[in-house]
Structure formats: C-alpha cells, structure tokens
Amino acid sequence: MAETKEKSLSDEKPKPRVRPIVRLGIFLISHSFHVSVVCCTAGVLALFLLPVLAKNTYISENALMPGSASPMLSNQHVSDGNRLVKDLTNPNSKSSETGIESHKIIAQYMLDLGAEVSFHKFHPQMNQFHPLHFFSSPDSGKIQENYSCSSYGINTVGIIRAPRGDGKEAIVLVTPYNALKSGFGEALSLGIAYSVFSLLTQVTWLAKDIIWLVADSQYGEYAAVAAWLREYQTPKFSSLSTPNAEMCPDVNNLFELKGHSISGSKFSNSFRRAGTMAAALVLKVRDQNEQFEDTISIYAEASNGQMPNLDLINVVNYLAVHRQGLRVNVEKLWSLLNSSWLKSLGEIFESLAKVAKSLYPKWKFGIPATEYVEGTATLASSLYYQALGVPTGPHGAFRDYQVDAITLEISPKFSLDKVWRxxxxxxxxxxIEGVIRSVNNLLEKFxxxxxxxxxxxxxxFVSVGVYMIAFALLxxxxxxxxxxLYVDANSSSNCSKGDSSTPSAITDTDEHSIAIRSWRWLNSAKLVFIVHLWGAIVSLLPYFISQIPDCSPTTSFMIWVLLSILSLLTLNSVLASPLACAKATQEKEWALVKSVTISSVFIGLGLMSVINFATAEIGALLMVPMCLLAQPLKLDVRAGTLRSFCRMICNLVLGHIAFPPAAFFLLKGMLDGFGNANVGDFWMWVESLWAWNSATYLFIGMVELPCWVLCISILFHTC
Known part of the structure; x- marks a missing residue:
C-alpha cells in the first residue's frame, strides 16, 4: 500500500505556477470598475495639475548664447528703414493695379545693399478636399484655371551670402506685404526687416546666408510663403516667364526693367536659392495700439500640432523681455480667465501647496491662484490649436518641410508717429538681430x-513626459x-445554459458550447467594423457635397446629415447595424458590443496620439467616460437605485456632449457666445479642417462619430 501511494504521488505532475504579471492582470480585470474610477479621476486631476507642474523654460543649446553680444543695429540703420517706410507709404507707389511699383521699390533697396535679388511669381492655389490627396505632399493644391494680370502674386526675395559660410545653411526672414491694401503696420515691418538686412550686409561674423522674403499676401500670407517654399524645396526648373506672361505688360516690365537697366547688378530672372534652412522668422506689426505696453505675440502652432523647437521660442522670449523690454504674449482662451470655478480650483491648489510647504519646506509645490488661471487658459489654448491642426500663421508652411519657424507680431503701445516709429x-x-545672431552660432539644426x-x-512649458501621464491614465x-466585459458575457451565458440543462447534457455539449461562445464576439466585431466603415463613408461625403454649385454652408450641412443617415440605414438593411444589435435576443450581447467598441476606441486613441497628441487628449476626455459608462437605459430603469439613476443621467449628458456637432457648438459658445451659433458654422469648421489636411478631421469621422453611434446603440439596447 505504501509503495502504491508513493508511486501515485510520484506520478502526479506539479501544477504550473501562475506568473505574477498574469495574476496582476487577472486582479485588475476582476476589479475593472474600481480601476476605471481611480484611473479616470487621476487622469482628469493630472490635467488640471499641468499648470502647477509646468517648468521654467531654459536654453538647452549652449551655442545659442542669446544676448551675449551687444547689439550692432544703430540709428543709421533705423533711418534707412524709415526711408523705405516713407517710400512704400507714398501714394505714388500704389498707383498700379498690380502693385508693381512697390515691388520695384523693395527690389531697388535690396540691390542698393548689394544683395542678390529675384522675383518669384506664383498663382493662388485653392485648398480643396480630395480623399486621394489627404496625406500627400504640401504641393498638392489646385491652381485656378482662369488667370488675369491681377491674379499673379509676386514675392520679392533678397539673399545675403555669408562671408564666413559655405552656402550650405540659411536663415529666412519673412515679412508679409500686400501692395494693394497695405497698412502702415505692414510697411513698418518691412522697415524693421530692411534695417536688419542693411546691418547684415556689413557684418563679418555671419556664417549662414540670409534670405529676406517679402511675401505678397494679397491671396493670403500662408499661400505666398507656401508657394515660395514649394519652388525652393521642389524646383520645377522653369523660368519666371510663363505662357500667360505676355498678357500682362506690367509683369513683363518688372522683370525686363531690372534685367536690362541695371548693368552688373545682382538681379536675376531665375529663382535664387541659398543653403538648407536652419530657422525662419515671420515678422508682422499690428496697426492697432496696445493699451499697456509694447508687446510681441508669438505664434508657434503648425499643421497637425507640429511645434518648433522650444529653444527658438526661448531665445525670442529672453531677448524680448531682458534686452528690449517688450512684453511677450502667447494665445489664451480668454473665456477661462473670468471662470469662477477655475479660480476656486486654483485657490484650492494654492492652499494645498502652503500645507505641503509647512510640512516640508523644501517642497516647492503650487503657484498663486491668478497665475494658475492664466496658465490654464494658455494651456487650453495651446492644446486646442495643436488639436485643431490648422497653422496659426505663415510659419506653418515651414514646418511642412521640418524647418523650425515662428511668427512674431509686434503691437506698439502708442500711435506710430515719428518718435515711436x-x-x-x-x-x-x-x-531680430539677436535672434539671427543666436541661430547663426549653431553648427547644426535645432x-x-x-x-x-x-x-x-x-x-x-509642460514637456511630453509630463502631459502624457494624464492621457495614459485616461x-x-x-x-x-x-x-x-468579454469574460462576464461568456460566463453569464454559460451559467444560463447550465441552469436549464442536466449534468449529462452539459458534459455532452461542453466542447460545442465553448466553441460557440469563443466565436460569438465575431458578430459584435462585425458590427463595430461596419459602423467604422460607415464613418469612413461619412468622411468622404463632403468631397461630393462640395461639388454642388452655389450651396450654402447650412444647406451643405443638412445634405451631409441626410446622406449620413441614409447610408447608415442602407448598411443596416444590407449588412448589420446598431439597430440589429438592439433587437438581439441574447441578454449580454450589448456587453460584447461594448467590449469591442472599447477596444477599437483604445486603438484609435493610441494611433492618434502618434499623429497629434492634443487631439488624442481631447478625444480621450470626451470618449473614455462615455464608453465606460455606456449601459442599456432599460437596465438602469429596472434597477431603480440612486446609482443607476446617476449613471443614466451621466449617459444622457455625455451622449449629447460627445456628439461632434454638439461638442463644436458648446466650444464655440464658450469662446464667442451662444448667440452667434449657426448650423452652417460646423460645416465651415469641418471644411477648414479638410482644407488643411488636419488629422483631426479623420479622427472625428472615423473614430469619434462611430464610437458615439455604437454607444447610443448600447444605451437603447432592448435587453
């Protein structure tokens, strides 16, 4: 007996040990409700703590050395800039319908300094939505077919060759100028650029070529800069004279005059280039006066949330504040500055910081409540404009070619009379001299x-290592x-079958039932796939609607809504739809649909975080609570508890807020007031997104909208 017992014990195989990470996963899945509450609360709290966790900016690249040298720009250079301003504001310079005289004046001033001068003639391009061109290169615009002499834009380009350089790198200075409708601010920006340009022709420390681009902004500042960049980066090897040039005598005279009347000059009819662009500055001067002090506004956001290297902003901020006494501004959401709840939240954080400092004096945590409100308003603006994916200035054209660029807009305190000018x-x-000198010191790009x-x-600023924590928690x-949800749906169906069957029947059909349950999620996956396919169709519909002539934004939006509903009903009748899920007889079918929906949302947000993190952050705030709380309203009504009633109210509120048009009108109402809201505004907003190839447009159509439809179908599930 003892030998038999020992033999049986030796034959027993030891049970495999479960790995700790598997145990942790099982524990988290079994307590998913509590984990969701903790993570979502921590994620929202982390977002509100970002202004508190912001760090002071600093110069990372030691070679920049801003302000290390005394400025060389003198009153003589200022006088030269004043002469250009006077000549441009002279009524005689605006006598031509095409503004040719102004371009001649600017080119002549550049030539007098010994710079290489050329003209770049371009046609305005139309930003139109096309599904096949959405992810194409920046030169995919459509050129208008009907040309006239006034439809040409002319950029004036001056280049200074660096005496200490090899011509492989360049710094670009851009000044938008509309010769037909120029204000005094635009002329003054040209005067500032010319004074710096005249200085740089005389210095010996210049190691990078300087390109001064006077962008013809009669068709938009961005269009002029983008057209010049397309020719600079992707040359077409064509001369300035085009087949339509003979129809425009003023344009012909512009080129021929400079080519023949100035013998030995550095004017060229061909497109001139310098080295690889190290950085670019766009300079503008506002005509309106500032109330308190001279300020300079920095615009940095480019397409799809691209930002320039932070050192470029740091250099401008340091020189403006500590060397020139200018107040630096960045965009804010002004509606948040007067928010009482935000001020109360800032006071709470300030009180907690005082308590923490009393416990541990070295812990520097917290900021004043007023600074917290301003920081939150600035942070919200930065997050919004990055998520929007639309450039905030002509500098965005440079980021399409991975060139660090910002737009600087100077707002003077007093009227621009002679003294203050x-x-x-x-x-x-x-x-500008200090910024160019710092960039000139770099041996490589930022x-x-x-x-x-x-x-x-x-x-x-808040770095990516800090603000991604909130997104990860969400x-x-x-x-x-x-x-x-997947485990609960399968286990509940197994229990229901076990209650109505004998033990022998369960044994006979065990393998068959397991196989059926393991593949039952495919129906839900098919449903989710079809709804996302419908989202792709909805995203393509504006291309066809935009072809309708003389269609107002309101009419276009209504057509879009009707076609979207019709396509959803068509897919419902042909394949499947949320309505088919609502009529399902299986009690836990909605749980499988919710499980697959949450999985698709997780994948969509993860992919979007790679393309545009700000869009993913805002999308997570809207979609994650809606997905986690979604449950059939019928079950909450049956339960009749306070918890189920609160969940039902939250589901209804989130269902309204997460609907893309409703979210847009809510945001617009917060910014501009609800009195100006119009149905056509949403169409115009979406139209701007697809015109700029914003990835947010695809996110709304192919991730957020299908998720909303699936969650609404779960809410109205007749279980």
Whole structure:
C-alpha cells in the first residue's frame, strides 16, 4: 500500500505556477470598475495639475548664447528703414493695379545693399478636399484655371551670402506685404526687416546666408510663403516667364526693367536659392495700439500640432523681455480667465501647496491662484490649436518641410508717429538681430530642446513626459474593462445554459458550447467594423457635397446629415447595424458590443496620439467616460437605485456632449457666445479642417462619430 501511494504521488505532475504579471492582470480585470474610477479621476486631476507642474523654460543649446553680444543695429540703420517706410507709404507707389511699383521699390533697396535679388511669381492655389490627396505632399493644391494680370502674386526675395559660410545653411526672414491694401503696420515691418538686412550686409561674423522674403499676401500670407517654399524645396526648373506672361505688360516690365537697366547688378530672372534652412522668422506689426505696453505675440502652432523647437521660442522670449523690454504674449482662451470655478480650483491648489510647504519646506509645490488661471487658459489654448491642426500663421508652411519657424507680431503701445516709429524700428530690429545672431552660432539644426510640449506662459512649458501621464491614465482602463466585459458575457451565458440543462447534457455539449461562445464576439466585431466603415463613408461625403454649385454652408450641412443617415440605414438593411444589435435576443450581447467598441476606441486613441497628441487628449476626455459608462437605459430603469439613476443621467449628458456637432457648438459658445451659433458654422469648421489636411478631421469621422453611434446603440439596447 505504501509503495502504491508513493508511486501515485510520484506520478502526479506539479501544477504550473501562475506568473505574477498574469495574476496582476487577472486582479485588475476582476476589479475593472474600481480601476476605471481611480484611473479616470487621476487622469482628469493630472490635467488640471499641468499648470502647477509646468517648468521654467531654459536654453538647452549652449551655442545659442542669446544676448551675449551687444547689439550692432544703430540709428543709421533705423533711418534707412524709415526711408523705405516713407517710400512704400507714398501714394505714388500704389498707383498700379498690380502693385508693381512697390515691388520695384523693395527690389531697388535690396540691390542698393548689394544683395542678390529675384522675383518669384506664383498663382493662388485653392485648398480643396480630395480623399486621394489627404496625406500627400504640401504641393498638392489646385491652381485656378482662369488667370488675369491681377491674379499673379509676386514675392520679392533678397539673399545675403555669408562671408564666413559655405552656402550650405540659411536663415529666412519673412515679412508679409500686400501692395494693394497695405497698412502702415505692414510697411513698418518691412522697415524693421530692411534695417536688419542693411546691418547684415556689413557684418563679418555671419556664417549662414540670409534670405529676406517679402511675401505678397494679397491671396493670403500662408499661400505666398507656401508657394515660395514649394519652388525652393521642389524646383520645377522653369523660368519666371510663363505662357500667360505676355498678357500682362506690367509683369513683363518688372522683370525686363531690372534685367536690362541695371548693368552688373545682382538681379536675376531665375529663382535664387541659398543653403538648407536652419530657422525662419515671420515678422508682422499690428496697426492697432496696445493699451499697456509694447508687446510681441508669438505664434508657434503648425499643421497637425507640429511645434518648433522650444529653444527658438526661448531665445525670442529672453531677448524680448531682458534686452528690449517688450512684453511677450502667447494665445489664451480668454473665456477661462473670468471662470469662477477655475479660480476656486486654483485657490484650492494654492492652499494645498502652503500645507505641503509647512510640512516640508523644501517642497516647492503650487503657484498663486491668478497665475494658475492664466496658465490654464494658455494651456487650453495651446492644446486646442495643436488639436485643431490648422497653422496659426505663415510659419506653418515651414514646418511642412521640418524647418523650425515662428511668427512674431509686434503691437506698439502708442500711435506710430515719428518718435515711436523710430523706437519700434530700433527695438524690433535689435530683437531680430539677436535672434539671427543666436541661430547663426549653431553648427547644426535645432535638436537639443523639446519638440513636443504645451505652453502655460511664454516662460513656462509642460514637456511630453509630463502631459502624457494624464492621457495614459485616461486610456489605461479601456483594455481591462473590455476584457472584463468579454469574460462576464461568456460566463453569464454559460451559467444560463447550465441552469436549464442536466449534468449529462452539459458534459455532452461542453466542447460545442465553448466553441460557440469563443466565436460569438465575431458578430459584435462585425458590427463595430461596419459602423467604422460607415464613418469612413461619412468622411468622404463632403468631397461630393462640395461639388454642388452655389450651396450654402447650412444647406451643405443638412445634405451631409441626410446622406449620413441614409447610408447608415442602407448598411443596416444590407449588412448589420446598431439597430440589429438592439433587437438581439441574447441578454449580454450589448456587453460584447461594448467590449469591442472599447477596444477599437483604445486603438484609435493610441494611433492618434502618434499623429497629434492634443487631439488624442481631447478625444480621450470626451470618449473614455462615455464608453465606460455606456449601459442599456432599460437596465438602469429596472434597477431603480440612486446609482443607476446617476449613471443614466451621466449617459444622457455625455451622449449629447460627445456628439461632434454638439461638442463644436458648446466650444464655440464658450469662446464667442451662444448667440452667434449657426448650423452652417460646423460645416465651415469641418471644411477648414479638410482644407488643411488636419488629422483631426479623420479622427472625428472615423473614430469619434462611430464610437458615439455604437454607444447610443448600447444605451437603447432592448435587453
């Protein structure tokens, strides 16, 4: 007996040990509700803590050395800039219908300094939505077919060759100028640029070529800069004379005059180039006066949330504040500045910081409530404009070619009379000189500092390593809840079958039932796939609607809605739809649909975070609570508890807010007031997104809208 017992014990195989990570996964899945509450609360709290966690900006690249040298721009250079301003504001320079005289004046001034001058003639291009061109290169615009002499844009380009350089690198200075409708601010920006340009022709320390681009902004500032960049980066090897040029005598005279009347000059009919662009500055001067002090506004957002290297902003901020005495501004959401609840939240954080400091004096946590409100307004603006994916200025054209660029807009305090004009010319010119001198010191492109960041003020930022924590906390519960719903749906169906069957029947059909349950999720996956396919169809519909002539934005939006509903009903009748799920007889079918929906949302948000993190952040705030709370309203009504009633109210509120048009009108109402809201505004907003190839447009159509439809189908499931 003892030998038999020992033999049986030896034959027993040891049970495999479960790995700790598997145990942890099982624990999290079994407690997915509590994990979701903790993670979502922590994610929202982390977002509100970002202004508190913001760090002061600093110069990462030591070679920049801003302000290390005394400015060389003198009153003589300011006088030269003043002469150009006077000549451009002379009524005789605007006598031509095409503004040719102004271009001649600017070119002549450049030639007098010994710069290489050329003209770049371009046609305006139309930004139109086309599904096959959505991810194409930046030169995919459509050129208008009907040309006239006034439809040509003319950019004036001056190049200074660096005495200490090899011609492989260049710095670009852009000044938008509309010769037909120019204000005094545009002329003054040209005066500042010319004063700096005249200085740079005389210095010996210049190691990078300088390109001064006077962009013809009669068709838009961005269009002129983008057209010149297309020719610079992707040359077509064609001369300035085009087949239509003989129809425009003024344009012909512009080129022929400079080519023949100035013998030995550096004017060229061909397109001139310099080296690889190290950085670019767009300079503008506002005509309106600032109330308090001279300010300079920085615009940095480019297409799809691209930002320039933070060091470029840091250099401008340091020189403007500590060398020229200018106040630096970045965009804010002004509606948040007067928010009482935000001020109360800032006071709470300030009180907690005082308590923490009393417990541990070295812990520097917290900021004043007023600074918190301003930081939150700036952070929200930075997050919004990055998520929008539309450039905030002509500098965005440079980011399409991976060139760091920003737009600087100077707002003088007083009227631009002669005294204050000279002051703005001097201080603005020295600021541009200092920035160019710092970039000139670099041996390579900007690379040391951050490219992914959010600004809370001109001198504070939140790096990607900090703000991604909030996003990670928001989406962390999604895979766990999806797995928990899948397990619960299968286990509940197994229990229901076990209650109505004999033990022998269960034994006979065990393998068959397991096989059926393991593949039952495919019906839900098919449903989710079809709804996302419908989202792709909805995203393509505006291309066809835009072909309808003389169609107002309101009419286009209504047509879009009707066609979207019709396509959804068609897919419902042919394949499947949320309505088919609502009529399902299986009690836990909605749980499988919710599980697959949450999985698709997790994948969509993860992919979007790679393309445009700001869009993924805002999308997570809208979609994650709706996905986690979605449950049939019928079950909540049956339960009749306070918890189920609160969940039902939250589902109804989130169902309205997460609907893309409703979210747009809510945001527009917060910014501009609800009195100006119009149905056609949403169409115009969406039209701007697809015109700029914003990835947010695809996210709304192929991720957010299908997710909303699936969650609404779950809410109205007749279980």
């Amino acid at each position: 000279n002051d703005i010319l001097l201080r603005g010119g020295r600021l 690379h040391q500092s951050f490219f992914l960041y959010l600004l809370t003020s001109p001198s504070k 989406i962390a519960p999604l895979p766990m809840v999806a797995a928990s």
